[in-house]
Amino acid sequence: MTQWLNESIRLAVSMFLAVGLLIAGGLAAFVVTPLLAAETAAGASLPVDVTPLADLKRRRLVVYENLKDLEFEYQAGKIAAQDYQSLKQNYLGEAAALMATSQVTEQLKETDAVLEREIAARRALRKAPPPQDYVCPRCGYENPVPVKFCGECGTRINH
Numbered sequence: 672m673t674q675w676l677n678e679s680i681r682l683a684v685s686m687f688l689a690v691g692l693l694i695a696g697g698l699a700a701f702v703v704t705p706l707l708a709a710e711t712a713a714g715a716s717l718p719v720d721v722t723p724l725a726d727l728k729r730r731r732l733v734v735y736e737n738l739k740d741l742e743f744e745y746q747a748g749k750i751a752a753q754d755y756q757s758l759k760q761n762y763l764g765e766a767a768a769l770m771a772t773s774q775v776t777e778q779l780k781e782t783d784a785v786l787e788r789e790i791a792a793r794r795a796l797r798k799a800p801p802p803q804d805y806v807c808p809r810c811g812y813e814n815p816v817p818v819k820f821c822g823e824c825g826t827r828i829n830h
């Protein structure tokens with residue numbers, strides 16, 4: 672009788688644990704899926720498939736997922752401590768490398784933006800009309816430097 676009762680309790684406990692795990696897994700998927708979906712939606716508006724930064728971020732998310740799974744399997748006793756440690760180091764290294772690449776990409780993007788602004792400023796400068804000092808009031812000639820007399824017609828230019 673007690674034997675049977677013990678079996679039942681053990682069965683009930685393990686089923687309870689299994690259901691708990693399922694719910695936890697479902698919740699994790701529920702939390703992660705919108706994140707990935709949002710990323711995909713953001714990338715979809717771009718002409719290219721994904722931006723390099725979004726791709727790096729997604730790959731980092733995958734590494735974090737793998738790390739979480741690894742932790743879980745280790746806790747469940749499915750992986751030897753030594754394997755766990757080396758796999759974990761691999762994943763952490765991968766995550767760090769992806770993070771570093773993201774930062775470099777971000778910096779390059781910033782540098783590009785700065786350069787583009789500079790180029791635009793220089794272009795605007797080149798297109799800007801010459802200062803009045805350069806332009807002859809009589810013939811309209813644009814002298815290349817500020818002058819006292821027009822290089823074209825000799826008219827005195829008042830500064």
Ligand SMILES: [Zn+2]
Nearest residue numbers: 807810821824
């Ligand atoms: Zn002139």
